[in-house]
Amino acid sequence: MNAPAFDHNLYAGCAAQIISHTRELAAKGWTPATAGNFSIRMDAEHAAITISGKDKGRLTEADIMVVNMANDPVATHHRPSAEAALHTHLYRRFPDVGAVLHTHSPTQTIAGLLHADEGRVRLRGYELFKALRGHTTHEAELDLPVVPNSQDMDQLIASVDAVLTQPNTWGYLIAGHGLYAWGRDINEARRHLDAFEFLLGCELEMRRLRGAGA
Ligand SMILES: CSCCC(=O)C(=O)COP(=O)(O)O
Numbered sequence: 358m359n360a361p362a363f364d365h366n367l368y369a370g371c372a373a374q375i376i377s378h379t380r381e382l383a384a385k386g387w388t389p390a391t392a393g394n395f396s397i398r399m400d401a402e403h404a405a406i407t408i409s410g411k412d413k414g415r416l417t418e419a420d421i422m423v424v425n426m427a428n429d430p431v432a433t434h435h436r437p438s439a440e441a442a443l444h445t446h447l448y449r450r451f452p453d454v455g456a457v458l459h460t461h462s463p464t465q466t467i468a469g470l471l472h473a474d475e476g477r478v479r480l481r482g483y484e485l486f487k488a489l490r491g492h493t494t495h496e497a498e499l500d501l502p503v504v505p506n507s508q509d510m511d512q513l514i515a516s517v518d519a520v521l522t523q524p525n526t527w528g529y530l531i532a533g534h535g536l537y538a539w540g541r542d543i544n545e546a547r548r549h550l551d552a553f554e555f556l557l558g559c560e561l562e563m564r565r566l567r568g569a570g571a
């Protein structure tokens with residue numbers, strides 16, 4: 358008898374973690390109109406990932422599937438996230454990455470558009486840098502990369518590879534689209550996602566205040 362394609366108990370545990378976090382992220386308004394996609398690495402060859410087009414605030418285990426690192430569905434007829442290639446790209450490139458989260462908050466969407474020409478959001482002097490693995494002080498300058506949006510995943514991956522040059526970056530923005538954040542597990546990826554959202558929100562607010570002559 359053929360061995361099962363993957364460990365179902367491991368898959369069910371990953372699905373439960375994704376569901377728990379997506380409920381909270383949707384409640385924040387970061388997954389409008391089915392936007393967002395979420396995955397956890399199961400092993401060297403498989404990841405649990407959200408099925409394309411689902412309401413990410415109402416996921417059940419049936420809305421999550423398994424892909425291999427070539428983005429092929431495993432043991433299902435469902436279609437994975439349209440952006441599955443962006444998740445497996447990070448799993449292939451960074452062996453220690455265990456989870457990838459993608460959201461479309463207004464802050465993330467606008468910040469990417471505002472900084473599209475620069476190709477980065479330059480952050481300086483934030484205590485919250487310390488929420489990002491490998492960062493230990495506010496006395497730093499951190500560039501969050503921004504890449505142009507595209508419907509061609511290979512083009513997006515090439516853009517990301519060109520800007521992911523610094524260690525401990527943990528995220529990137531797609532202009533007019535949203536934020537990708539990752540970590541060694543889903544809780545660390547969530548901490549990074551929350552930290553980038555806060556930092557980008559501060560930058561937008563400072564821009565607003567300066568425009569008002571503050
Ligand atoms: C309706 S948002 C457009 C698609 C997108 O950017 C996204 O994050 C969700 O796509 P998926 O295929 O993962 O549902």
Ligand SMILES: [Zn+2]
Nearest residue numbers: 392393534535
């Ligand atoms: Zn998206």
